Amino acid sequence: DTAVSQTPKYLVTQMGNDKSIKCEQNLGHDTMYWYKQDSKKFLKIMFSYNNKELIINETVPNRFSPKSPDKAHLNLHINSLELGDSAVYFCASSITSQQGYTFGSGTRLTVV
Amino acid sequence: AQSVTQPDIHITVSEGASLELRCNYSYGATPYLFWYVQSPGQGLQLLLKYFSGDTLVQGIKGFEAEFKRSQSSFNLRKPSVHWSDAAEYFCAVATFSGGYNKLIFGAGTRLAVHP
Numbered sequence: 001d002t003a004v005s006q007t008p009k010y011l012v013t014q015m016g017n018d019k020s021i022k023c024e025q026n027l028g029h030d031t032m033y034w035y036k037q038d039s040k041k042f043l044k045i046m047f048s049y050n051n052k053e054l055i056i057n058e059t060v061p062n063r064f065s066p067k068s069p070d071k072a073h074l075n076l077h078i079n080s081l082e083l084g085d086s087a088v089y090f091c092a093s094s095i096t097s098q099q100g101y102t103f104g105s106g107t108r109l110t111v112v
Numbered sequence: 113a114q115s116v117t118q119p120d121i122h123i124t125v126s127e128g129a130s131l132e133l134r135c136n137y138s139y140g141a142t143p144y145l146f147w148y149v150q151s152p153g154q155g156l157q158l159l160l161k162y163f164s165g166d167t168l169v170q171g172i173k174g175f176e177a178e179f180k181r182s183q184s185s186f187n188l189r190k191p192s193v194h195w196s197d198a199a200e201y202f203c204a205v206a207t208f209s210g211g212y213n214k215l216i217f218g219a220g221t222r223l224a225v226h227p
Contacts, residue, residue, distance in 0.1 A: 045214050
């Protein structure tokens with residue numbers, strides 16, 4: 001069983017479209033995260049939710065809207081996609097800071 | 113501000129040789145430190161972590177890391193590298209704010225292994 005699963009794995013779309021990425025974890029963790037990995041492999045946190053409550057919101061354009069229907073799911077919706085949004089988006093979850101995070105396998109988003 | 117520096121962008125070693133990947137952090141309190149590995153097209157896998165106790169920590173796949181507070185370093189080592197170790201390696205520090213934590217990552221070190 002996959003611990004943190006993301007769908008889709010690949011997403012190719014045109015500029016201006018709206019798209020969503022879904023994430024689910026079956027680890028019973030309370031906290032979930034979205035990270036963006038750019039073309040140079042740099043990882044930067046975007047959002048974090050704890051028990052469905054938004055707790056971290058980094059400097060991210062408001063075209064990005066996370067939603068957590070329950071503590072096992074954290075989805076990411078992106079409006080009006082731009083070329084610069086092309087990246088790999090990783091979902092992660094954790095139970096305590098000492099344990100580190102468990103990452104999903106990523107969603108490669110390509111905006112053309 | 114908290115930060116993680118991985119000075120080596122790219123390292124190439126021969127199979128069977130020893131490996132050390134460098135990581136320096138900037139954090140005011142006692143850090144929680146991690147090393148992750150990312151194989152091509154894959155997610156990040158936790159290799160090992162440190163948050164207290166013995167400063168030499170053992171991880172999966174034969175990796176170890178040593179925390180040195182005086183040098184603000186957490187270098188990753190492996191005595192004998194295998195071709196399957198070729199991957200991107202990330203050092204990270206957990207930072208705390210408002211009762212919650214987030215991981216800040218270094219820029220990564222790409223490891224290539226020659227046969």
